[in-house]
Amino acid sequence: MINQKLIQQMESYHFKMSHSNILNFYVLKHVSFKIPVKSKLAFVGPSGSGKTSIIQLIQRFYTNYQGEILLDGVDIKKYDLKKYRSYLGVGQQECVLFNGIIKQNMVQNTQNISANDIENAFILANTQEYINTFYEGLQKQVGQRCIQISGGQKQKIAIARVILKQPQLILLDEATSALDSQNENQVQKSLNTLMQNKKSISVAHTISTIIDCDIIFVLENGQIVEQGDYQQLMILKNHFYKLQQNSNNQI
Ligand SMILES: Nc1ncnc2c1ncn2[C@@H]1O[C@H](COP(=O)(O)OP(=O)(O)O)[C@@H](O)[C@H]1O
């Protein structure tokens, strides 16, 4: 597979960011975190607290932030963009597929992929069955803005793409939110296996998907108000606890 270089560590130092030109209005304020080797991080928090903004910053969608995000000690802005993004595997709520056939979407930016690799990734993303229902199989067009496939199908293709890519850093932003709970459980199991030997950052919409993360950061109004593993946060009986209490597993 690709990406032989092992990313050791990602760190961020007190970055803050604004989406607007309003003076002193920051959607992220003094956010700081560290991802050591093979660690699973999660961000949780109310809607609008800044979770997606962090995931987007790491993907280098924005450069207008103060502070630093370092990968192996080097500012991510200094990496060649294409090379940097080749380290990342991204599954998000509104995932991006381009207008073309499913197979092209799968092998995008990935090299030396065999038909077997693709099939395995689809099986792990619990996608194989529905691909087989298409007369065209992998040659099926997803259509402009993916109108020919459902939201859940789109998410599964995106997850299969992450599994196929075997990235160094996995970024999941409500990546299974369009799936029903049975499908979600199965896909989550595959993602958990994939994440075992990698670094990952998950933004979760259900508590169950982040229970075994190494560090969970609780965001409120663009600030980290609590951090720890699931047990530690529950004992605090504060922000995370309340979030869970109010959520009936949905966060
Ligand atoms: N492209 C944008 N332009 C202006 N404001 C934005 C943009 N994206 C997000 N925001 C604002 O930034 C804040 C954080 O949003 P977001 O990171 O999407 O939160 P979350 O993912 O936790 O729901 C919100 O107040 C949101 O309205």
Ligand SMILES: [Mg+2]
């Ligand atoms: Mg979001």
